[in-house]
Amino acid sequence: MTDANSETTVPSPESSDAGAEEAAQFESDLASLQRERDDLLDTTRRLQADFENYRKRVLREQTALVERATERLLEQLLPVLDSFELAVRNLDGSDVDEKVRKGIDLVYAELIAVMERAGLQRIEAEDAPFDPNEHEAVLQDDGDGEPHVEDVLRTGWKLKGRVLRPAMVKVTRKKPE
Numbered sequence: 001m002t003d004a005n006s007e008t009t010v011p012s013p014e015s016s017d018a019g020a021e022e023a024a025q026f027e028s029d030l031a032s033l034q035r036e037r038d039d040l041l042d043t044t045r046r047l048q049a050d051f052e053n054y055r056k057r058v059l060r061e062q063t064a065l066v067e068r069a070t071e072r073l074l075e076q077l078l079p080v081l082d083s084f085e086l087a088v089r090n091l092d093g094s095d096v097d098e099k100v101r102k103g104i105d106l107v108y109a110e111l112i113a114v115m116e117r118a119g120l121q122r123i124e125a126e127d128a129p130f131d132p133n134e135h136e137a138v139l140q141d142d143g144d145g146e147p148h149v150e151d152v153l154r155t156g157w158k159l160k161g162r163v164l165r166p167a168m169v170k171v172t173r174k175k176p177e
Contacts, residue, residue: 070118071159077115078157078165084108085155123156125149125167134158136166143173 088108091101123134130137130147134156141150149169156167 067160071164074115074118074120074157074159075164077111081111081115082154084111119160120164121158121161123158123163123167125152125156125169130169130171134163134166135169135171137171138168139170141170141172145173147171148174 085108088104091104125135126149128135128149130149135149136156137147138153139151140147148171149167150172151170152167153170154168157164
């Protein structure tokens with residue numbers, strides 16, 4: 001008779017091989033899942049970076065589009081501004097009602113203020129050294145020395161530091177003092 005308590009189950013070589021195969025399969029599946037997770041994380045990070053680059057590029061393009069539209073509008077308004085300046089200059093010495101003169105001056109000042117808020121800046125050319133990047137010489141007096149602006153025939157303008165329209169000037173040559 002055998003004692004029920006004395007019986008021990010000894011793993012058979014077949015069950016030990018099956019456990020090892022299961023462990024090996026588990027390790028293989030785990031490694032495969034970790035690789036898949038790493039690939040998905042890498043893909044997600046790449047997509048996030050691509051989306052961030054896309055967002056920045058679209059923002060730059062939209063900003064450039066607004067700036068180009070503003071530039072075109074200001075270019076179209078420059079002749080109006082020139083006419084306004086001419087009208088204001090011609091008011092001096094004329095017998096125009098003082099209220100009308102003040103009204104025109106006010107509207108002119110408002111127009112200038114709006115354009116300056118958009119980034120427009122006047123090119124100060126009077127008595128400045130001639131700069132072909134900012135000045136367009138249409139008249140020139142002969143002489144020796146460095147070219148200087150003698151008279152401004154049409155005001156020049158910059159938009160955010162870039163020349164929108166060069167100043168039309170008369171140039172004279174001044175000898176160094």
